[in-house]
Amino acid sequence: MEEKTYVGFNFGRFENDDGKMQDYCNVFMLEDFNGTESNDYHFGGQKAVKYGCLSPDLFKDIQPGTRVQCYFNGKNKVSYMVPVKK
Numbered sequence: 001m002e003e004k005t006y007v008g009f010n011f012g013r014f015e016n017d018d019g020k021m022q023d024y025c026n027v028f029m030l031e032d033f034n035g036t037e038s039n040d041y042h043f044g045g046q047k048a049v050k051y052g053c054l055s056p057d058l059f060k061d062i063q064p065g066t067r068v069q070c071y072f073n074g075k076n077k078v079s080y081m082v083p084v085k086k
Helices: none
Strands: 002-015 021-032 046-052 066-072 078-083
Touching: none
Parallel strands: none
Antiparallel strands: 002 021, 002 066, 021 046, 066 078
């Protein structure tokens, strides 16, 4: 379980290379930038990171900007999401 700030989503369908329609679902969470700065690369603050999600039902009652507990499956997809109680 990880605690993150949920900021958005996208989901739908697309035609894959085999010509079949494939579902997709993603959620976006705020995370601190990390890594090593250099003369050519600088960063600060937070960024929205995309995670695969099993279903739009997981976030249907959660508003963007909500702090959530995220649970991930073995493929690092969000499998359960619940708002953090204040």
